[in-house]
Amino acid sequence: MAERNPGCDLDLAWVENSYINLPSVQRRAATLTSSRTVKKQWQAAWLLRAITCTDLTTLGGDDTDGNVVRLCGKAAQPLRHDISASLGDWTKELTVAAVCVYPSRVPAAVAAARKADNKYGVAAVATGFPSGQYPLSTRLEEIKFAVASGATEIDVVINRTLALLNKWEELYAEVQAMREACGDAHMKVILGVGELGSLTTVYRASLVSMMAGADFIKTSTGKEGVNATLPIGLVMCRAIRNYHERTGFRVGFKPAGGIRTAKDSLAWLVLIKEELGNEWLNRDLFRLGASSLLTDIERQLFHHVTGRYAAAHELPMP
Amino acid sequence: MANKSKSNRLQEIFDNMEYGPALEEKKILDAWLADHNGKFGHFINNEFVIDDNGKFVDSIDPATGLVLAQTCQGTEEDVDAAVKAAAAAYESWSKLSGHARARHLYSFARHVQKHSRLLAVLESCDNGKSIREARDCDVPLVVRHLYYHAGWAQLLDTELHNWKSIGVVGAIVPWNFPLMLLSWKLCPALAAGNTVVLKPATNTRLSALLLAQIAAEAGLPAGVFNVVTGGGQLGSQLASHALVDKVAFTGSTEVGQLLRRLTAGTGKKLSLELGGKSPVIIFDSADIDSAVEGVVDAIWFNQGQVCSAGSRLLVQESVYEEVLKKLKKRMQQLRVGNSLDKTVDMAAVVSEQQRQSIEDCVNGAREEGAQVFQVDAPTGCFYPPTLITDVSPASACVVNEIFGPVLVAMSFRTAKEAIGLANNSIYGLAASVFSERLTLALETAKHLQAGAVWINGHNIFDAAAGFGGYRQSGFGRDGGKEGLYEYIKPKWQPQLRFSKPDLDLKTFGSQYSADRPSLKPRADAGLATVLASDSSSLPRVDRTYKLYYGGGQKRPDANYSRVLRDPSGLAFALVAEANRKDVRNAVEAAAKAQPGWGKRSGFNRSQILFYLAENLEQRRNEFVDHLSALTGESESSAEAEVTASIERLFIWASYCDKHGGTVQETTLYGTVVRLNEPVGVIAIACPDTAPLLAFISLVGAAVARGNAVVVVPSEKFPSPAMAFHQILETSDVPGGVVNILTGDRDHLCKYLAEHHDVQSVWYFGSLAGSCFVEHASADNVKRTWVDYGQGRDWQDAQQGAGEEFLYHSTQVKNIWLSMGDIYAN
Structure with missing residues (x-):
């Protein structure tokens, strides 16, 4: 594990003097994917890497321990056994990075993870997920509950109201309190980018979250109208890079929401490699929040080992 | 089960997360090259013309160093054959309806799209550029230009109805974007009804040949688009061919200058897109x-x-x-x-x-x-x-x-x-x-x-x-409506094909001469308004014409004079004989005044031009008398000239705030603003015909659009223009905006054309002078507008104040304003 980001004092001048030019960002995001591609064994290896960076997620009102435990099974064994065998035995050891569930489902997930030797983490969303429109006291309570239930990672949401009103001091204080409540559990700070209105606000919220001690910054809850898009990811990665350049601390990045295809996952890996470098290309500093992504990756790997295209029912469902 | 070494390799990549190669296939390209046995001739009249006994050179893929194919080194005979094919095709192509040409260009565009990957792969191999850029930039822009200009072919008769095609276009393009830049010439040329002979760059010839083949497949009539390949010399041969009416060039400033000199005095239209920093x-x-x-x-x-x-x-x-x-x-x-x-x-x-x-x-x-x-x-x-x-x-x-x-x-x-x-x-x-x-x-x-x-x-x-570009980056535009003007000419204009006049460029215009005193003065010289009728016993009050620049009357540097004579040979007035130092001073004054003048609002400039008209109207009789006394023309004819001059001032005053530019409908999300900016300092040599009207038509257009001018009025009849300076002064024209130098037209034009702070020369004089101006302008790549000694009817609305005047008075700047901040709620 890399050294955790301890945060730093809120540097308001830096936050408020930052501007993001959307058309330029869109242009760069578009050429990122048209100028890089991985084929054949490179594609297979990269997809395997994507699996290990995945936070396999279920965040439904209808979640029960039953579907959460099944998800944990997929987390521990993401690939059909014969596909793994064809790729090489070392791939049988690969798991996703974590499962991501609501706080009430944490005990079941923790139990399942323990059976799999805790090869993957258990992440809980908290702090009034997804809206954050709750009192700070109850939001912090949720963190404490999840941590006490055994969650190793907490995905908190920021108070978008504060971000939209440029109340950066207050936001900084809230996120700091959340970090404190997390204790040893790693904190991923969800910005809810679809509700921030402008990329400049996304960039500023990213900086404030990192200054307040985020271990990761994460795009979205998956519940907003706009979630993880490459231009947004590009802006957040640049915030991470600039924060690292100024403070020396590495903060992780987690896009979440709308990442469904193997091709999507490769685009995100390319973005990380180009903007942050190989150091970030592992589960300590990069996560893909996804629910159905694994199935498409498995489909591509099926093709890689057999040369044929698989039918949907041939691939294990999560 | 897994192959051990494959599995290890996979794990190695998993660990280091490096990129692997992802090569674009070139099988179809190889097949196309093989179809031609790796040997290409010219493409003339929709056929590959190959002379096996000719000279061939290798086309090399710079990335691999491998030979892709061989193309022939054309000769002057090949150029001649291609130009003649284009000239023959012009007869029918130019007469097609705009709609028919639009259909052809549309079909061409469709076919290029269908062969786009082959074009991209070839372009990449031939030039060395990355397949991604060839695929995502070069070829899509070729397609875009074809569609865009299919549209212009359709609309030309309605949107540019005072213009017509020119003839055969010789296009010479460089190696950096072989296809894209050729399409920038080809599309507007064909849309406007011209036919084309293209010479691709020495290093990159193949994609032009493929494109020509695709054009033929798309049904473009034979001879409309021809390709000849060869070295640099071939470009010169094409540019100087007697039947080529327009040369369109993209490339280095050095070669652009060479082409300017080569075509000087031939009547060929020229556009240059040159270097930059x-x-x-x-x-x-x-x-x-x-x-x-x-x-x-x-x-x-x-x-x-x-x-x-x-x-x-x-x-x-x-x-x-x-x-x-x-x-x-x-x-x-x-x-x-x-x-x-x-x-x-x-x-x-x-x-x-x-x-x-x-x-x-x-x-x-x-x-x-x-x-x-x-x-x-x-x-x-x-x-x-x-x-x-x-x-x-x-x-x-x-x-x-x-x-x-x-x-x-x-x-x-x-x-x-x-x-x-x-x-x-x-x-x-x-x-x-x-x-x-x-x-x-x-x-x-x-x-x-x-x-x-x-x-x-x-x-x-x-x-x-x-x-x-501006300055030494060339003149003319590729693309947009502004680009079309490079491939059309005013409808009234006859064909301009001249053999290069025989003149000594070193000595042309270098002679300074002035007159000696005349012993035959005209009795009423100085004009009736000056001479009081009841004081005939007194000497008349002398009427002095000095030079006018920097907002004041200036004595000529050399202090010599020119004697103006009326039609009967009697001395009419003395005007100053300017020399190169006066040119230097006047250009300096103009360069100083121009930025401020250009920055003024169009409204402000229009007020001043309307005021000029008002003040000319007040002094109408004086100018009528002056013109008829000096030129011998009838009073009614002089009256008509003054009336037309006043109307011209109204026209140009009106255009002061109605030609600023437009919004370009590009694919950019945002706004692209086309600004019609001033050219800068324009030197104008006026013809002897219509000495007041031509002066006002030319100067009015230039200053209306924010330029400053150094103008040489009619050499024979300069005094009306000199008299006009009083109107300039009383109408609030800022000093230095209009500067007037009298004297020997060609002598002054020599120093104006050679002056590097003059951005354009308009020359209305002889064929030899036109040739000289075009030639001398090559040094700092000035724009030029010359009449090849042809003259025009200044009273005619098109000839004396057509859109051509605005074209020459402006240069287009496109400002690309991307927009966007909204991506979500």
């Missing part, structure tokens, strides 16, 4: 990370082999270190490699010769003590992304176009200084400005001397916005 200005108010990406697009696109490459980086001092640090880091992410690899950012440069030339420039900078920062590049015909710092404004690498992936960086303190540094160049092709402050970015764009200014971006192109 375009600035990239980054303000501290920019989104710095995005600005760094803008720099990547500016200088490392197409290995920096782009006319509009942003090769001079100007960064506000407060963020200079930060920008350079980020840039160096970004450079390390650039991948340089095989052209057909889909994962490279930069591929091969076009030839070993070009690579060597880039290297020489960079070594020169090293020797001057500059810091050179480079990242890795493969061996072979590749050159690494390069950043040069610690340079002086006079360093060769700062001044000269390198045409490679080499960026020089300098800092500035204020916007004014940035503009000063940016404009401190012989070139003026393009520029970019990075700032999140709209007021700053727009004002900067306004003051940059460049044909294209991108705000928060660089190297963005579209068929709907013309591309082309």
